[in-house]
Amino acid sequence: MNHNQQSSDGIHEDDAALSDFLASLMDYTPTIPDELVEHYLAKSGFQCPDVRLIRLVAVATQKFVAEVATDALQQCKARQTTVVKDKRDKQQKDKRLMLTMEDLSRALHEYGVNVKHQEYFADSPSTGMDPASRDE
Amino acid sequence: MSDGGRESEREPEKPAAQRKPSGVEFAPAIARIAVAQICESQGFQTFQQSALERLSDVAVRYIRDVGKTAHYHANLAGRTECNFFDIIQGLEDLGLAQGFLGAADIEHCLATSGTVREIAQYVGKADQIPFAYSLPQFPVVKDRKLTPSFLQIGEEPPGEHIPTWLPAYPDPSTYAQPSTRNETTTEPPTAKMEQENQHRKEERSSLNLHQQLARNGLEGPSSFIAGDAAKAKKAAESNPFLAAPLQFGEKEVSPVVLPAKAKLSNEATMGISIMENHGMDNHMSVLEAFVPDIEAMKSRLCDSNEGPKKVLLNSRQTVQFKIGIGKKSLGTMLDLSPENKSFEVTAPWFGRENEKDDKKRRAEKIMKESMGNAMELDHL
Structure with a gap:
Protein backbone atom coordinates (compact mmCIF):
# COMPACT_ATOMS: atom_id res chain seq x y z
CA MET A 1 0.00 0.00 0.00
CA ASN A 2 2.98 2.28 0.26
CA HIS A 3 2.64 3.48 -3.24
CA ASN A 4 3.99 6.88 -2.60
CA GLN A 5 7.32 5.30 -1.77
CA GLN A 6 7.37 3.21 -4.86
CA SER A 7 9.67 3.93 -7.68
CA SER A 8 8.63 4.42 -11.24
CA ASP A 9 8.37 0.68 -11.56
CA GLY A 10 5.57 0.68 -9.10
CA ILE A 11 3.84 3.39 -10.99
CA HIS A 12 4.20 1.45 -14.16
CA GLU A 13 2.78 -1.57 -12.44
CA ASP A 14 -0.16 0.49 -11.32
CA ASP A 15 -0.63 1.77 -14.80
CA ALA A 16 -0.50 -1.69 -16.23
CA ALA A 17 -2.91 -3.00 -13.64
CA LEU A 18 -5.24 -0.12 -14.33
CA SER A 19 -5.23 -0.57 -18.06
CA ASP A 20 -5.73 -4.29 -17.61
CA PHE A 21 -8.62 -3.64 -15.34
CA LEU A 22 -10.22 -1.23 -17.78
CA ALA A 23 -9.65 -3.67 -20.60
CA SER A 24 -11.31 -6.40 -18.59
CA LEU A 25 -14.26 -4.11 -18.11
CA MET A 26 -14.74 -3.93 -21.84
CA ASP A 27 -14.84 -7.69 -22.06
CA TYR A 28 -17.35 -7.99 -19.29
CA THR A 29 -20.97 -7.42 -20.12
CA PRO A 30 -22.78 -6.14 -17.08
CA THR A 31 -26.40 -6.96 -16.55
CA ILE A 32 -27.28 -3.33 -16.14
CA PRO A 33 -27.36 -1.97 -19.65
CA ASP A 34 -24.92 0.74 -20.55
CA GLU A 35 -27.67 2.91 -21.91
CA LEU A 36 -29.44 2.96 -18.59
CA VAL A 37 -26.31 3.85 -16.69
CA GLU A 38 -25.46 6.50 -19.21
CA HIS A 39 -28.92 7.95 -18.90
CA TYR A 40 -28.81 8.24 -15.15
CA LEU A 41 -25.25 9.45 -15.08
CA ALA A 42 -26.12 12.19 -17.49
CA LYS A 43 -28.98 13.12 -15.25
CA SER A 44 -26.63 13.50 -12.32
CA GLY A 45 -24.33 15.88 -14.16
CA PHE A 46 -21.71 13.32 -14.95
CA GLN A 47 -20.26 13.55 -18.39
CA CYS A 48 -17.53 11.52 -19.93
CA PRO A 49 -17.14 10.19 -23.43
CA ASP A 50 -15.28 7.11 -22.27
CA VAL A 51 -17.44 4.01 -22.51
CA ARG A 52 -15.19 2.14 -20.12
CA LEU A 53 -16.12 4.44 -17.29
CA ILE A 54 -19.78 3.88 -18.00
CA ARG A 55 -18.97 0.20 -17.80
CA LEU A 56 -17.17 0.74 -14.54
CA VAL A 57 -20.18 2.39 -13.00
CA ALA A 58 -22.43 -0.33 -14.37
CA VAL A 59 -20.24 -3.04 -12.91
CA ALA A 60 -19.96 -1.25 -9.61
CA THR A 61 -23.71 -0.88 -9.43
CA GLN A 62 -24.21 -4.47 -10.36
CA LYS A 63 -21.79 -5.48 -7.65
CA PHE A 64 -23.62 -3.35 -5.16
CA VAL A 65 -27.00 -4.79 -6.07
CA ALA A 66 -25.60 -8.29 -6.04
CA GLU A 67 -24.15 -7.78 -2.60
CA VAL A 68 -27.42 -6.44 -1.28
CA ALA A 69 -29.26 -9.32 -2.89
CA THR A 70 -26.85 -11.81 -1.40
CA ASP A 71 -27.32 -10.35 2.05
CA ALA A 72 -31.06 -10.43 1.62
CA LEU A 73 -30.80 -13.99 0.48
CA GLN A 74 -28.91 -14.90 3.59
CA GLN A 75 -31.57 -13.21 5.68
CA CYS A 76 -34.20 -15.12 3.80
CA LYS A 77 -32.49 -18.46 4.29
CA ALA A 78 -31.85 -17.79 7.93
CA ARG A 79 -35.50 -17.05 8.40
CA GLN A 80 -36.52 -20.17 6.60
CA THR A 81 -34.41 -22.31 8.88
CA THR A 82 -36.12 -20.83 11.91
CA VAL A 83 -39.43 -21.39 10.25
CA VAL A 84 -38.56 -25.02 9.85
CA LYS A 85 -38.07 -25.33 13.55
CA ASP A 86 -41.28 -23.58 14.38
CA LYS A 87 -43.80 -24.88 11.94
CA ARG A 88 -42.80 -27.68 9.71
CA ASP A 89 -46.12 -28.23 8.11
CA LYS A 90 -46.61 -24.73 6.84
CA GLN A 91 -43.05 -24.47 5.73
CA GLN A 92 -43.72 -27.11 3.19
CA LYS A 93 -45.72 -24.64 1.22
CA ASP A 94 -43.03 -22.24 0.24
CA LYS A 95 -39.58 -23.36 -0.39
CA ARG A 96 -39.12 -20.65 -2.85
CA LEU A 97 -36.58 -18.01 -2.09
CA MET A 98 -38.46 -14.80 -2.14
CA LEU A 99 -37.14 -11.29 -1.97
CA THR A 100 -39.24 -9.62 0.67
CA MET A 101 -39.21 -6.17 2.04
CA GLU A 102 -38.13 -7.37 5.44
CA ASP A 103 -35.06 -9.11 4.17
CA LEU A 104 -34.29 -6.32 1.82
CA SER A 105 -34.63 -3.62 4.41
CA ARG A 106 -32.27 -5.46 6.72
CA ALA A 107 -29.77 -6.03 3.98
CA LEU A 108 -29.94 -2.42 2.91
CA HIS A 109 -29.57 -1.24 6.44
CA GLU A 110 -26.03 -2.52 6.44
CA TYR A 111 -25.33 -0.37 3.42
CA GLY A 112 -26.59 2.74 5.03
CA VAL A 113 -29.98 2.76 3.38
CA ASN A 114 -32.86 3.06 5.76
CA VAL A 115 -35.92 1.43 4.32
CA LYS A 116 -39.21 1.99 5.99
CA HIS A 117 -42.45 0.66 4.77
CA GLN A 118 -45.91 0.67 6.13
CA GLU A 119 -46.79 -2.13 8.41
CA TYR A 120 -49.91 -2.94 6.51
CA PHE A 121 -48.68 -2.09 3.09
CA ALA A 122 -50.10 -4.83 0.92
CA ASP A 123 -48.53 -4.63 -2.48
CA SER A 124 -49.20 -8.23 -3.35
CA PRO A 125 -51.25 -11.10 -2.03
CA SER A 126 -48.17 -12.53 -0.40
CA THR A 127 -47.62 -9.38 1.57
CA GLY A 128 -51.20 -9.34 2.54
CA MET A 129 -50.78 -12.79 4.00
CA ASP A 130 -47.95 -11.69 6.17
CA PRO A 131 -49.80 -10.11 9.09
CA ALA A 132 -52.03 -13.09 9.44
CA SER A 133 -49.09 -15.32 10.03
CA ARG A 134 -47.53 -13.07 12.60
CA ASP A 135 -48.59 -14.89 15.64
CA GLU A 136 -45.55 -14.41 17.70
CA MET B 1 -40.62 -3.31 10.22
CA SER B 2 -38.31 -5.35 12.31
CA ASP B 3 -41.27 -7.19 13.71
CA GLY B 4 -40.99 -9.46 10.77
CA GLY B 5 -37.77 -10.78 12.13
CA ARG B 6 -39.03 -14.08 13.42
CA GLU B 7 -42.05 -14.70 11.37
CA SER B 8 -43.32 -18.10 12.03
CA GLU B 9 -44.10 -18.65 8.44
CA ARG B 10 -43.14 -17.50 5.07
CA GLU B 11 -45.50 -16.42 2.45
CA PRO B 12 -47.44 -19.10 0.68
CA GLU B 13 -46.51 -20.05 -2.80
CA LYS B 14 -46.55 -17.25 -5.20
CA PRO B 15 -46.15 -17.12 -8.90
CA ALA B 16 -42.83 -16.10 -10.25
CA ALA B 17 -41.67 -12.57 -10.21
CA GLN B 18 -44.16 -10.17 -11.61
CA ARG B 19 -42.37 -7.95 -14.01
CA LYS B 20 -45.03 -5.56 -14.92
CA PRO B 21 -43.59 -2.58 -16.69
CA ALA B 126 -19.26 -13.11 -11.55
CA ASP B 127 -21.12 -14.65 -14.40
CA GLN B 128 -22.00 -12.51 -17.31
CA ILE B 129 -25.70 -12.15 -17.56
CA PRO B 130 -26.48 -9.86 -20.41
CA PHE B 131 -29.58 -7.80 -20.20
CA ALA B 132 -32.65 -9.65 -21.32
CA TYR B 133 -33.71 -7.21 -23.97
CA SER B 134 -31.99 -5.12 -26.52
CA LEU B 135 -32.37 -1.50 -25.71
CA PRO B 136 -32.71 1.46 -27.97
CA GLN B 137 -30.28 4.26 -27.46
CA PHE B 138 -31.37 6.60 -24.75
CA PRO B 139 -31.57 10.24 -25.71
CA VAL B 140 -28.51 11.19 -23.74
CA VAL B 141 -26.87 14.43 -24.70
CA LYS B 142 -23.23 13.47 -24.92
CA ASP B 143 -21.79 16.55 -26.53
CA ARG B 144 -22.84 19.61 -24.71
CA LYS B 145 -22.62 22.86 -26.54
CA LEU B 146 -20.80 25.30 -24.39
CA THR B 147 -20.99 29.00 -24.79
CA PRO B 148 -18.13 29.93 -27.08
CA SER B 149 -15.32 31.77 -25.44
CA PHE B 150 -13.96 35.13 -26.46
CA LEU B 151 -11.11 33.35 -28.12
CA GLN B 152 -13.36 31.18 -30.25
CA ILE B 153 -15.52 34.04 -31.35
CA GLY B 154 -12.53 36.18 -32.07
CA GLU B 155 -13.78 39.05 -29.99
CA GLU B 156 -11.77 41.13 -27.62
CA PRO B 157 -13.02 40.97 -24.06
CA PRO B 158 -14.51 44.29 -22.96
CA GLY B 159 -11.94 44.57 -20.21
CA GLU B 160 -8.34 43.57 -19.93
CA HIS B 161 -9.05 41.80 -16.69
CA ILE B 162 -11.22 39.26 -18.49
CA PRO B 163 -9.24 36.33 -19.86
CA THR B 164 -10.01 35.37 -23.41
CA TRP B 165 -10.84 31.79 -22.56
CA LEU B 166 -13.89 32.77 -20.59
CA PRO B 167 -17.27 32.48 -22.29
CA ALA B 168 -18.13 35.48 -24.37
CA TYR B 169 -20.71 37.98 -23.32
CA PRO B 170 -24.15 37.71 -24.81
CA ASP B 171 -25.37 40.15 -27.35
CA PRO B 172 -24.84 43.69 -26.10
CA SER B 173 -28.50 44.46 -26.62
CA THR B 174 -29.33 42.19 -23.75
CA TYR B 175 -27.30 44.14 -21.27
CA ALA B 176 -26.95 47.60 -22.81
CA GLN B 177 -29.61 49.03 -20.56
CA PRO B 178 -27.55 49.39 -17.39
CA SER B 179 -24.88 51.37 -19.15
CA THR B 180 -27.33 54.01 -20.33
CA ARG B 181 -28.55 54.40 -16.85
CA ASN B 182 -25.10 54.58 -15.44
CA GLU B 183 -24.53 57.63 -17.52
CA THR B 184 -27.19 59.49 -15.65
CA THR B 185 -26.60 58.45 -12.09
CA THR B 186 -25.16 55.78 -9.92
CA GLU B 187 -27.52 52.97 -9.16
CA PRO B 188 -28.30 51.49 -5.81
CA PRO B 189 -27.71 47.75 -5.45
CA THR B 190 -31.41 47.09 -5.47
CA ALA B 191 -31.66 48.74 -8.83
CA LYS B 192 -29.01 46.42 -10.20
CA MET B 193 -30.96 43.47 -8.98
CA GLU B 194 -33.97 44.78 -10.78
CA GLN B 195 -32.00 45.24 -13.92
CA GLU B 196 -30.87 41.67 -13.97
CA ASN B 197 -34.40 40.44 -13.84
CA GLN B 198 -35.33 43.03 -16.34
CA HIS B 199 -32.82 41.92 -18.93
CA ARG B 200 -34.36 38.55 -19.26
CA LYS B 201 -37.72 39.93 -20.13
CA GLU B 202 -36.79 42.85 -22.19
CA GLU B 203 -36.52 42.86 -25.90
CA ARG B 204 -34.28 44.92 -27.99
CA SER B 205 -37.04 47.06 -29.40
CA SER B 206 -38.38 47.92 -26.02
CA LEU B 207 -35.07 49.24 -24.84
CA ASN B 208 -35.27 52.41 -26.84
CA LEU B 209 -38.74 53.07 -25.64
CA HIS B 210 -37.64 52.41 -22.17
CA GLN B 211 -34.83 54.90 -22.41
CA GLN B 212 -37.19 57.54 -23.61
CA LEU B 213 -39.53 56.82 -20.79
CA ALA B 214 -36.73 56.91 -18.31
CA ARG B 215 -35.78 60.35 -19.54
CA ASN B 216 -39.32 61.48 -19.17
CA GLY B 217 -39.35 60.09 -15.71
CA LEU B 218 -36.21 61.92 -14.83
CA GLU B 219 -37.69 65.16 -16.06
CA GLY B 220 -40.90 64.66 -14.19
CA PRO B 221 -41.45 64.85 -10.47
CA SER B 222 -40.77 62.01 -8.13
CA SER B 223 -44.37 61.03 -7.91
CA PHE B 224 -44.20 60.21 -11.54
CA ILE B 225 -41.69 57.51 -10.85
CA ALA B 226 -43.67 56.18 -7.99
CA GLY B 227 -46.53 56.04 -10.40
CA ASP B 228 -44.43 54.08 -12.83
CA ALA B 229 -44.38 51.14 -10.56
CA ALA B 230 -48.08 51.15 -10.25
CA LYS B 231 -48.42 51.68 -13.92
CA ALA B 232 -46.27 48.72 -14.61
CA LYS B 233 -48.36 46.67 -12.27
CA LYS B 234 -51.45 47.79 -13.99
CA ALA B 235 -50.02 47.14 -17.39
CA ALA B 236 -49.17 43.63 -16.38
CA GLU B 237 -52.72 43.11 -15.26
CA SER B 238 -54.18 44.79 -18.28
CA ASN B 239 -52.77 42.30 -20.73
CA PRO B 240 -54.88 39.22 -20.35
CA PHE B 241 -54.51 38.21 -23.97
CA LEU B 242 -50.91 38.35 -24.89
CA ALA B 243 -48.91 37.82 -21.75
CA ALA B 244 -50.88 35.42 -19.64
CA PRO B 245 -47.85 33.63 -18.15
CA LEU B 246 -46.08 36.87 -17.36
CA GLN B 247 -49.18 38.30 -15.94
CA PHE B 248 -49.43 35.97 -13.01
CA GLY B 249 -45.83 36.41 -12.11
CA GLU B 250 -46.15 40.15 -12.29
CA LYS B 251 -49.24 40.17 -10.19
CA GLU B 252 -47.69 38.19 -7.45
CA VAL B 253 -44.34 39.82 -7.48
CA SER B 254 -44.92 43.46 -8.04
CA PRO B 255 -47.22 44.27 -5.12
CA VAL B 256 -44.90 42.55 -2.71
CA VAL B 257 -41.70 43.86 -4.12
CA LEU B 258 -42.69 47.46 -4.39
CA PRO B 259 -43.24 48.20 -0.71
CA ALA B 260 -40.21 46.14 0.18
CA LYS B 261 -38.12 48.20 -2.17
CA ALA B 262 -39.41 51.38 -0.69
CA LYS B 263 -38.53 50.16 2.75
CA LEU B 264 -35.14 49.07 1.63
CA SER B 265 -34.47 52.38 0.07
CA ASN B 266 -35.57 54.08 3.25
CA GLU B 267 -33.18 52.10 5.29
CA ALA B 268 -30.45 52.35 2.79
CA THR B 269 -30.23 56.09 2.39
CA MET B 270 -31.63 58.93 4.36
CA GLY B 271 -31.23 61.26 1.44
CA ILE B 272 -34.10 59.65 -0.33
CA SER B 273 -36.52 60.96 2.19
CA ILE B 274 -38.31 62.96 -0.43
CA MET B 275 -38.94 59.90 -2.43
CA GLU B 276 -39.92 58.09 0.67
CA ASN B 277 -42.59 60.62 1.41
CA HIS B 278 -44.02 59.78 -1.88
CA GLY B 279 -43.50 56.20 -0.98
CA MET B 280 -45.72 56.69 2.04
CA ASP B 281 -48.62 57.49 -0.20
CA ASN B 282 -47.27 55.24 -2.83
CA HIS B 283 -50.62 53.71 -3.45
CA MET B 284 -52.20 57.04 -4.08
CA SER B 285 -49.55 58.34 -6.38
CA VAL B 286 -49.18 55.08 -8.10
CA LEU B 287 -52.82 54.68 -8.76
CA GLU B 288 -53.31 58.18 -9.84
CA ALA B 289 -50.26 58.32 -11.93
CA PHE B 290 -50.06 55.15 -13.82
CA VAL B 291 -52.95 55.62 -16.15
CA PRO B 292 -51.81 59.07 -17.06
CA ASP B 293 -48.34 57.77 -17.51
CA ILE B 294 -49.40 55.45 -20.20
CA GLU B 295 -51.25 58.22 -21.89
CA ALA B 296 -48.26 60.40 -21.44
CA MET B 297 -46.05 57.86 -23.05
CA LYS B 298 -48.13 58.00 -26.12
CA SER B 299 -48.31 61.70 -26.28
CA ARG B 300 -45.16 62.58 -24.33
CA LEU B 301 -47.27 64.93 -22.33
CA CYS B 302 -46.27 63.97 -18.85
CA ASP B 303 -44.45 66.97 -17.45
CA SER B 304 -45.74 67.04 -13.93
CA ASN B 305 -47.93 65.25 -11.46
CA GLU B 306 -50.88 67.52 -12.04
CA GLY B 307 -50.86 67.02 -15.74
CA PRO B 308 -51.07 63.27 -15.55
CA LYS B 309 -53.93 63.41 -13.12
CA LYS B 310 -56.02 65.54 -15.37
CA VAL B 311 -55.17 63.47 -18.33
CA LEU B 312 -56.07 60.46 -16.34
CA LEU B 313 -59.53 61.63 -15.57
CA ASN B 314 -60.31 62.76 -19.05
CA SER B 315 -58.84 59.89 -20.89
CA ARG B 316 -60.20 57.39 -18.50
CA GLN B 317 -63.76 58.40 -18.82
CA THR B 318 -63.63 58.70 -22.54
CA VAL B 319 -62.14 55.29 -22.86
CA GLN B 320 -64.19 53.55 -20.29
CA PHE B 321 -67.61 55.11 -20.56
CA LYS B 322 -68.82 52.18 -22.57
CA ILE B 323 -67.99 49.85 -19.77
CA GLY B 324 -69.36 52.25 -17.26
CA ILE B 325 -66.71 51.74 -14.69
CA GLY B 326 -65.16 55.15 -14.93
CA LYS B 327 -66.32 56.03 -11.47
CA LYS B 328 -65.09 52.78 -10.20
CA SER B 329 -61.62 53.29 -11.44
CA LEU B 330 -61.48 56.76 -9.98
CA GLY B 331 -62.78 55.59 -6.67
CA THR B 332 -60.45 52.69 -6.54
CA MET B 333 -57.49 54.85 -7.16
CA LEU B 334 -57.56 55.70 -3.52
CA ASP B 335 -57.51 52.07 -2.55
CA LEU B 336 -54.93 49.62 -3.71
CA SER B 337 -56.64 46.27 -3.49
CA PRO B 338 -59.88 47.24 -5.23
CA GLU B 339 -57.80 48.90 -7.85
CA ASN B 340 -56.52 45.63 -9.08
CA LYS B 341 -59.99 44.38 -9.70
CA SER B 342 -60.99 47.48 -11.52
CA PHE B 343 -58.02 47.11 -13.74
CA GLU B 344 -58.92 43.61 -14.53
CA VAL B 345 -62.28 44.83 -15.61
CA THR B 346 -60.76 47.47 -17.78
CA ALA B 347 -58.21 45.12 -19.10
CA PRO B 348 -60.03 44.38 -22.35
CA TRP B 349 -59.81 48.01 -23.27
CA PHE B 350 -56.12 48.08 -22.93
CA GLY B 351 -55.82 44.79 -24.63
CA ARG B 352 -57.45 46.17 -27.74
CA GLU B 353 -54.97 48.90 -28.12
CA ASN B 354 -52.26 48.27 -30.58
CA GLU B 355 -49.56 49.68 -28.42
CA LYS B 356 -50.52 47.55 -25.53
CA ASP B 357 -47.49 45.37 -25.82
CA ASP B 358 -45.04 48.19 -25.92
CA LYS B 359 -46.77 49.88 -23.11
CA LYS B 360 -46.67 46.83 -20.98
CA ARG B 361 -43.01 46.31 -21.52
CA ARG B 362 -42.29 49.90 -20.88
CA ALA B 363 -44.34 49.78 -17.77
CA GLU B 364 -42.53 46.76 -16.47
CA LYS B 365 -39.19 48.33 -17.02
CA ILE B 366 -40.24 51.55 -15.50
CA MET B 367 -41.66 49.84 -12.53
CA LYS B 368 -38.46 48.03 -11.92
CA GLU B 369 -36.48 51.11 -12.56
CA SER B 370 -38.64 53.23 -10.40
CA MET B 371 -37.19 51.74 -7.26
CA GLY B 372 -33.74 52.53 -8.43
CA ASN B 373 -34.66 55.75 -10.12
CA ALA B 374 -36.18 57.10 -6.98
CA MET B 375 -32.72 57.48 -5.65
CA GLU B 376 -31.45 58.74 -8.90
CA LEU B 377 -33.99 61.47 -8.99
CA ASP B 378 -32.91 62.73 -5.67
CA HIS B 379 -29.44 63.07 -6.98
CA LEU B 380 -30.73 65.03 -9.91
Missing part, protein backbone atom coordinates in the same frame (compact mmCIF):
# COMPACT_ATOMS: atom_id res chain seq x y z
CA SER B 22 -46.14 -0.52 -14.87
CA GLY B 23 -43.74 2.35 -14.49
CA VAL B 24 -44.67 5.49 -16.24
CA GLU B 25 -41.10 5.95 -17.24
CA PHE B 26 -39.05 3.73 -19.37
CA ALA B 27 -35.78 3.89 -17.50
CA PRO B 28 -37.10 2.70 -14.12
CA ALA B 29 -38.73 -0.25 -15.82
CA ILE B 30 -35.43 -1.16 -17.43
CA ALA B 31 -33.70 -0.81 -14.10
CA ARG B 32 -36.26 -3.09 -12.52
CA ILE B 33 -35.65 -5.79 -15.07
CA ALA B 34 -31.90 -5.53 -14.66
CA VAL B 35 -32.11 -5.68 -10.89
CA ALA B 36 -34.44 -8.64 -11.12
CA GLN B 37 -31.93 -10.40 -13.30
CA ILE B 38 -29.17 -9.73 -10.82
CA CYS B 39 -31.24 -11.00 -7.94
CA GLU B 40 -32.14 -14.05 -9.90
CA SER B 41 -28.49 -14.73 -10.48
CA GLN B 42 -27.94 -14.52 -6.75
CA GLY B 43 -30.43 -17.25 -6.09
CA PHE B 44 -33.74 -15.54 -5.57
CA GLN B 45 -36.69 -17.14 -7.22
CA THR B 46 -39.53 -14.77 -6.54
CA PHE B 47 -40.04 -11.22 -5.53
CA GLN B 48 -42.35 -9.05 -3.67
CA GLN B 49 -43.12 -6.38 -6.14
CA SER B 50 -42.49 -3.65 -3.60
CA ALA B 51 -39.14 -5.12 -2.64
CA LEU B 52 -38.06 -5.33 -6.24
CA GLU B 53 -39.08 -1.77 -6.89
CA ARG B 54 -37.33 -0.63 -3.78
CA LEU B 55 -34.15 -2.39 -4.69
CA SER B 56 -34.21 -1.03 -8.21
CA ASP B 57 -34.80 2.43 -6.84
CA VAL B 58 -31.79 2.02 -4.61
CA ALA B 59 -29.75 0.81 -7.54
CA VAL B 60 -30.73 3.81 -9.61
CA ARG B 61 -29.94 6.02 -6.71
CA TYR B 62 -26.57 4.36 -6.45
CA ILE B 63 -25.81 5.11 -10.08
CA ARG B 64 -26.81 8.69 -9.64
CA ASP B 65 -24.81 9.07 -6.46
CA VAL B 66 -21.77 7.66 -8.14
CA GLY B 67 -22.24 10.14 -10.94
CA LYS B 68 -22.78 12.97 -8.54
CA THR B 69 -19.77 12.28 -6.40
CA ALA B 70 -17.59 11.65 -9.44
CA HIS B 71 -18.76 14.93 -10.90
CA TYR B 72 -18.04 16.60 -7.62
CA HIS B 73 -14.53 15.27 -7.49
CA ALA B 74 -13.93 16.28 -11.07
CA ASN B 75 -15.07 19.78 -10.32
CA LEU B 76 -12.94 19.81 -7.24
CA ALA B 77 -9.95 19.12 -9.44
CA GLY B 78 -10.95 21.90 -11.81
CA ARG B 79 -12.29 19.69 -14.55
CA THR B 80 -15.67 19.34 -16.12
CA GLU B 81 -15.29 15.83 -17.44
CA CYS B 82 -14.94 12.95 -15.08
CA ASN B 83 -12.18 10.42 -15.36
CA PHE B 84 -11.46 7.06 -13.87
CA PHE B 85 -10.10 8.38 -10.62
CA ASP B 86 -13.10 10.57 -10.01
CA ILE B 87 -15.32 7.54 -10.25
CA ILE B 88 -13.08 5.57 -7.94
CA GLN B 89 -13.17 8.43 -5.49
CA GLY B 90 -16.93 8.47 -5.71
CA LEU B 91 -17.13 4.74 -5.22
CA GLU B 92 -14.87 5.01 -2.21
CA ASP B 93 -17.05 7.74 -0.80
CA LEU B 94 -20.12 5.60 -1.24
CA GLY B 95 -18.34 2.58 0.12
CA LEU B 96 -17.27 4.28 3.32
CA ALA B 97 -20.37 3.03 5.09
CA GLN B 98 -19.29 -0.58 4.77
CA GLY B 99 -15.60 0.11 4.57
CA PHE B 100 -13.23 -1.40 2.08
CA LEU B 101 -9.76 -2.74 1.99
CA GLY B 102 -7.19 -0.06 2.54
CA ALA B 103 -9.69 2.62 3.44
CA ALA B 104 -7.53 3.72 6.32
CA ASP B 105 -4.56 4.28 4.05
CA ILE B 106 -4.87 7.85 2.97
CA GLU B 107 -1.94 7.96 0.63
CA HIS B 108 -2.65 4.92 -1.41
CA CYS B 109 -2.88 5.15 -5.15
CA LEU B 110 -6.43 5.20 -6.36
CA ALA B 111 -5.62 2.71 -9.07
CA THR B 112 -4.98 0.08 -6.41
CA SER B 113 -7.80 1.10 -4.14
CA GLY B 114 -9.67 -1.61 -2.35
CA THR B 115 -12.80 -0.75 -4.28
CA VAL B 116 -11.01 -1.26 -7.55
CA ARG B 117 -9.71 -4.60 -6.43
CA GLU B 118 -13.13 -5.67 -5.27
CA ILE B 119 -14.66 -4.71 -8.55
CA ALA B 120 -11.89 -6.49 -10.40
CA GLN B 121 -12.54 -9.58 -8.36
CA TYR B 122 -16.22 -9.32 -9.00
CA VAL B 123 -15.62 -8.98 -12.71
CA GLY B 124 -13.43 -12.03 -12.53
CA LYS B 125 -15.79 -14.31 -10.73
